[in-house]
Amino acid sequence: MNFFVQNQKEKESYIVLDEYRKEILDAIEKTKMATLFTFSISNFKRLAIRKGFENTHISIMRVIKEMKKTFHGQAQLYQTDSSEYILLFPKRLVEPIEIGKQIHNLFAKQLSSLVIDIGYAISEQSSNAEQLLNDSYMAMTMNNQSNAFAHGFTEQGKSNFSKQLVIENELEKAINKGELSVVYQPIVSTNDLDFGFEALVRWESGLLGNVPPLDFIHIAEKSGLILDVTTFVVETVLVQLQEHPEIPYINVNLSAALMDNSDWFDGLLEMIHKVYVSEAQRLSFEITEGIMLKEEHHVTIHKLRDLGHAVYIDDFGTGYSSMSYLIDSPFTGLKIDRDFINLLGTQYEPVVKNMISLAQHLNLSVVAEGVETDSQLSSLKEMSCDFIQGYLEAAPLTRLEMNHYLLSKGEPASCS
Numbered sequence: 001m002n003f004f005v006q007n008q009k010e011k012e013s014y015i016v017l018d019e020y021r022k023e024i025l026d027a028i029e030k031t032k033m034a035t036l037f038t039f040s041i042s043n044f045k046r047l048a049i050r051k052g053f054e055n056t057h058i059s060i061m062r063v064i065k066e067m068k069k070t071f072h073g074q075a076q077l078y079q080t081d082s083s084e085y086i087l088l089f090p091k092r093l094v095e096p097i098e099i100g101k102q103i104h105n106l107f108a109k110q111l112s113s114l115v116i117d118i119g120y121a122i123s124e125q126s127s128n129a130e131q132l133l134n135d136s137y138m139a140m141t142m143n144n145q146s147n148a149f150a151h152g153f154t155e156q157g158k159s160n161f162s163k164q165l166v167i168e169n170e171l172e173k174a175i176n177k178g179e180l181s182v183v184y185q186p187i188v189s190t191n192d193l194d195f196g197f198e199a200l201v202r203w204e205s206g207l208l209g210n211v212p213p214l215d216f217i218h219i220a221e222k223s224g225l226i227l228d229v230t231t232f233v234v235e236t237v238l239v240q241l242q243e244h245p246e247i248p249y250i251n252v253n254l255s256a257a258l259m260d261n262s263d264w265f266d267g268l269l270e271m272i273h274k275v276y277v278s279e280a281q282r283l284s285f286e287i288t289e290g291i292m293l294k295e296e297h298h299v300t301i302h303k304l305r306d307l308g309h310a311v312y313i314d315d316f317g318t319g320y321s322s323m324s325y326l327i328d329s330p331f332t333g334l335k336i337d338r339d340f341i342n343l344l345g346t347q348y349e350p351v352v353k354n355m356i357s358l359a360q361h362l363n364l365s366v367v368a369e370g371v372e373t374d375s376q377l378s379s380l381k382e383m384s385c386d387f388i389q390g391y392l393e394a395a396p397l398t399r400l401e402m403n404h405y406l407l408s409k410g411e412p413a414s415c416s
C-alpha cells in the first residue's frame with residue numbers, strides 16, 4: 001500500500017486538490033468499508049507567524065513522519081494543503097476516538113500550542129465515497145463544544161450543525177435588522193453604597209424568536225461575528241453612559257478570543273476613546289475564563305487598565321485561572337460563578353470563603369454572581385464579599401426599567 005502521498009505541488013494547490021480528491025474517492029470506492037479521518041491545524045497561520053514558517057513546517061513534517069510509522073500498513077495518509085490531512089482506514093474502526101487521540105498526541109508532542117480539529121466518518125453511515133468525505137469534513141468543522149479528541153459524523157450532529165448554520169446566517173443579518181438589544185443587570189455593593197451594571201446582549205430574531213446568549217455567543221465566537229456583536233454592545237453601552245452621567249460604570253462581556261484580533265481590538269479602543277471621551281472610563285470589561293489566557297492577552301489587559309478601564313475575570317472558578325494568572329495580570333477583580341454561590345449553606349461553603357479571601361489577599365475586588373436569596377446575601381456579607389449581582393437585587397433590566405431603577409437608587413455615594 002502506498003501509505004504516504006505527500007502534496008508536492010503546493011503552489012498549484014487548486015489543481016492538486018482536485019487530483020487528490022479523485023484519488024481519495026477512488027480509494028474509498030475500492031475499500032468500501034472505510035473510516036475516514038480529516039484533520040486540520042486551525043491555528044497554522046498564527047503558529048507560522050509566531051514560530052516562523054520554516055520551523056513550523058519542519059515540526060509538522062516530523063509529525064507526518066512519525067504518523068507514517070504509527071499507522072504503517074493500516075491506513076493511507078493524504079495531505080490536501082499545508083495544514084489539512086486525510087487519513088483513510090480501509091475498515092470500520094471500533095474505537096475511532098482512540099485514533100483521534102493518537103493523531104492529536106503526535107502533533108502535541110512536536111507543537112504544544114497547536115489547535116487541531118479532527119473529524120471522522122464511517123462508511124456504513126454514508127451512502128457513497130463523496131458523501132463519506134463530506135461527512136468527515138462536516139464532523140471536523142462542526143461547532144462542537146465537547147473535548148473529545150475526534151468528532152464523529154452523526155445525523156444528530158448534522159442536524160445540530162445545520163441549526164448552527166441557520167443561527168450564524170440569521171445573526172449576520174440581526175444587527176442591521178435591529179434585532180439585537182442590550183439589557184442591564186445591577187451589581188450592588190454589600191454595604192449598599194455603590195452600584196453599577198453588567199450589559200447583557202439580547203436577540204429577538206424574526207425567524208427564530210428569542211435566542212438566549214448561551215445559544216449564540218459560542219457560534220458568534222467561532223464564526224467571527226462576535227466582533228460585530230461586541231462592537232454593537234460597546235456602542236450601545238457608551239450611548240447609555242452618555243445619556244446617564246449618573247451611572248457609575250457598565251461592564252461589557254469580552255470573549256477572550258477577541259483579544260487575539262489585535263487590529264480589531266485597537267480599532268475598538270480608538271473609537272471608544274476618540275468618540276466617547278467623557279464616557280470611556282466608565283466602560284469596564286468582564287473577560288470570561290473560558291479559554292486559557294495567553295501571554296499576549298496579559299498585554300491587552302495591561303493596555304485596558306492603562307486606559308482607565310476596570311477589568312474583571314468572569315465566571316471565576318469555572319475556567320483556567322491559576323495563581324500566576326491572577327498575580328501577573330492587573331485585574332480589578334473577579335466575579336465568582338453562580339455554581340459556587342449555590343454552595344453557600346452546604347458543607348462546601350468554605351470553598352467560597354477561601355475564594356473571597358484569596359481575592360482579598362491579592363487586592364482584587366469580588367463580585368458574587370447569581371445571588372438569589374437573603375441567606376446567601378448574609379453569608380456573603382459575613383465573608384466580606386464586596387459586591388453581589390443576581391435576581392435578589394434585580395434581573396437584567398431593559399432601558400426603561402433601568403431608568404426606574406436609577407430613580408429608586410438616587411445618586412450613588414461613590415463611583416467604583
Ligand code: C2E
Pocket residue numbers: 185199200201212213214217229230233253254255286288314315338369370371372389390391392396
Ligand atoms: P455571564 O456574563 O456570567 O452573565 C450572567 C448570566 O447569569 C446572565 O445570563 C444573567 O441573566 C444570569 N443571571 C444573573 N443573575 C442570576 C440569578 O440570580 N440566577 C440565575 N439563574 N441567573 C442569573 P445571560 O444574559 O443568559 O447570559 C449568559 C452568558 O452569555 C453571560 O454569562 C455571558 O458569558 C454571555 N454574554 C451575554 N452577553 C454577552 C455579550 O454581549 N458578549 C459576550 N461575549 N458574551 C455575552
Ligand code: MG
Pocket residue numbers: 198253286314
Ligand atoms: Mg459576565
